[in-house]
Amino acid sequence: MARSDGKPIWLDCDPGHDDAIALLFALFAPQNCTGGSNFAAALDLLGVSVVAGNAPVAATYANAARLLTLYGAALPKHSRDFESDGVHLFCGSEVPLNKLPRSDPDIHGEDGLGGVTGLPSLGSEQVQKRVWASYDVPQQRHLLPRSSPGELLVFWHALLTHRIKKGLPKMTIVATGPLTNVALLMRGFPDLVEQGIEEVVIMGGAPPGTRGNRGPLAEFNILVDPEAADIVFNFDVPVVMAGLNVTHQAIFGRSHLERLQAHQCGDQALCDTLASVVTFFADTYKSEFGFTSGPPVHDVLAVAYVVAPELFNCPTTGAPPKRYQVQVETAAHSLAMGSTVIDFYAKTCQRPEEEWWGRGGRNAIVLEHLDVEKLWDMFFACLERCAQRRKQLGVSS
Numbered sequence: 001m002a003r004s005d006g007k008p009i010w011l012d013c014d015p016g017h018d019d020a021i022a023l024l025f026a027l028f029a030p031q032n033c034t035g036g037s038n039f040a041a042a043l044d045l046l047g048v049s050v051v052a053g054n055a056p057v058a059a060t061y062a063n064a065a066r067l068l069t070l071y072g073a074a075l076p077k078h079s080r081d082f083e084s085d086g087v088h089l090f091c092g093s094e095v096p097l098n099k100l101p102r103s104d105p106d107i108h109g110e111d112g113l114g115g116v117t118g119l120p121s122l123g124s125e126q127v128q129k130r131v132w133a134s135y136d137v138p139q140q141r142h143l144l145p146r147s148s149p150g151e152l153l154v155f156w157h158a159l160l161t162h163r164i165k166k167g168l169p170k171m172t173i174v175a176t177g178p179l180t181n182v183a184l185l186m187r188g189f190p191d192l193v194e195q196g197i198e199e200v201v202i203m204g205g206a207p208p209g210t211r212g213n214r215g216p217l218a219e220f221n222i223l224v225d226p227e228a229a230d231i232v233f234n235f236d237v238p239v240v241m242a243g244l245n246v247t248h249q250a251i252f253g254r255s256h257l258e259r260l261q262a263h264q265c266g267d268q269a270l271c272d273t274l275a276s277v278v279t280f281f282a283d284t285y286k287s288e289f290g291f292t293s294g295p296p297v298h299d300v301l302a303v304a305y306v307v308a309p310e311l312f313n314c315p316t317t318g319a320p321p322k323r324y325q326v327q328v329e330t331a332a333h334s335l336a337m338g339s340t341v342i343d344f345y346a347k348t349c350q351r352p353e354e355e356w357w358g359r360g361g362r363n364a365i366v367l368e369h370l371d372v373e374k375l376w377d378m379f380f381a382c383l384e385r386c387a388q389r390r391k392q393l394g395v396s397s
């Protein structure tokens, strides 16, 4: 099939329980979030890349391939297929730019999707096709290609060059893991980023006043690769930050879980798998951080912002989120390593002008408010559309 006319996005992620749900949003968010299955796709997901984060990159790659298969995402016809609706998949960096790798088994289990049931296996024919679909190297005895950001960067170069030459709309990058791959793209091909990227929407960071979750002041994605985050925040392209201050509002509560377990969309297998995602995540968030009403499904916010930015307006004034200067602490031996320091009163901002998004300027839009019930309406609309897709493919229960 030809590509949809939704907003073109690329998802860079580290699945991860909340990344798994972000991927559902990226594939199936409808233009009208409460509109059910009859509405056209809001987004045109061009591809997915993974990075080391919640688990080592081989695991996050396997997880992404298994999730895309579960959701029934279309396969690209060949490694440089830019025309059909196929979703490309690449394995990115296995290490941060300048720090030792670290993952988060206490939250996501050893393989990144602990406790999740019902996913197709890595060795299955469908998943293996997807694992290799965007790689030119012949399929070998291994179940996964060698982890390397090189193939991803070469592909991004070809894709962005193609889109710029054809005058296609700029692509938005949504990043829900450490920012290593995105920083490598910015360092490798700055001209292509300037010409071909609309904005970078990240889940990451904890504004001053919000506790860190993996450092005293640091959120996990930024802490894992602060140098990469520093590059991304200071590149002259709009950045939108969904940090813990706002993602902790996105609690998937008991009533939502019960609605999921009621299988209203008619696809029992899909609902049960997603329920296992939420349940494991709820348990680890309870034991690790004391969240008792449900887990904060952080990563979906970054995708939801691209679909419906109005969900993040101030509920009292209706004003859109504000733009500030954000800087990242990169010093290895600092207690504040990985913190996102926000200049709320523009005291250090040297280049406040509207058109400058780079270093010294107001370089990021910082999300603060969320219409959480609309977010979960969007989730159930995505579920409905995914169930329809699986029915068409004949894979649903």
Ligand code: BDR
Pocket: 016, 017, 018, 019, 054, 104, 107, 176, 177, 203, 213, 219, 220, 221, 298, 299
């Ligand atoms: C972030 O870290 C991971 O646990 C989640 O996937 C999310 O991207 C939250 O700090």
Ligand code: CA
Pocket: 013, 014, 015, 016, 018, 019, 053, 054, 176, 177, 299
């Ligand atoms: Ca993530």
